[in-house]
Amino acid sequence: xxxxxxAYATGLACCFGGLQAYAHAxxxxxxxxxxxxxxxxQAVTLQAGGSIVLSNDEATAVHHAYIEADGVRRDFGDQAPxxxxxxxxxxxxxxxVLCGVHPKMKxxxxxx
Numbered sequence: 001x002x003x004x005x006x007a008y009a010t011g012l013a014c015c016f017g018g019l020q021a022y023a024h025a026x027x028x029x030x031x032x033x034x035x036x037x038x039x040x041x042q043a044v045t046l047q048a049g050g051s052i053v054l055s056n057d058e059a060t061a062v063h064h065a066y067i068e069a070d071g072v073r074r075d076f077g078d079q080a081p082x083x084x085x086x087x088x089x090x091x092x093x094x095x096x097v098l099c100g101v102h103p104k105m106k107x108x109x110x111x112x
Contacts, residue, residue, distance in 0.1 A: 031055050031084075032107060034063050039097070043108040051088040052109070054097075056081055064100035067109075069093055075100075 029046035032039055035057040044052060056063050056079045065076040065085055070093070076085050089095065089111045099105035 033057050034079075034099075034105070037061060037102045038105055039107040041107065043110065045110045045112065046089060048092050048111050049088075049090055050111070051086050054079065054085045054087065056083050056085075062101060063105070065097055066100060067095050067097055069095045 029044060029050045029052050031053045032041055032044065033055050034040070037058075039054075046052065054063070054065055054076075058081045060081055062081065063079040065079060065087070067074040067076075067087070072095075076087065079085050087097065087109075089109060092111050095109040095111065097107040097109060
């Protein structure tokens with residue numbers, strides 16, 4: 001199931017299934033919560049140059065986010081409980097955010 005998420009500088013507050021609008025920065029599409037060893041969403045869409053923030057809301061579990069796409073792999077390293085990682089998507093395309101620790105965690109990112 002694909003969910004589209006947009007945050008506007010006018011202060012749109014969107015909160016559903018672990019995604020919260022990050023309204024004070026117009027190029028940040030939202031916060032994707034990581035909890036119960038899963039992403040709060042299965043898919044998000046944003047504009048080129050936009051970003052998402054991964055928030056590790058686990059009490060003890062470490063996550064290790066990385067991106068896979070056609071010929072692209074970007075590693076964001078370990079993410080301790082309570083920490084946040086910003087992922088910027090400068091180019092159009094379809095990307096898959098995975099967790100190196102929890103292989104069932106997958107987040108599809110479509111960039112227009």
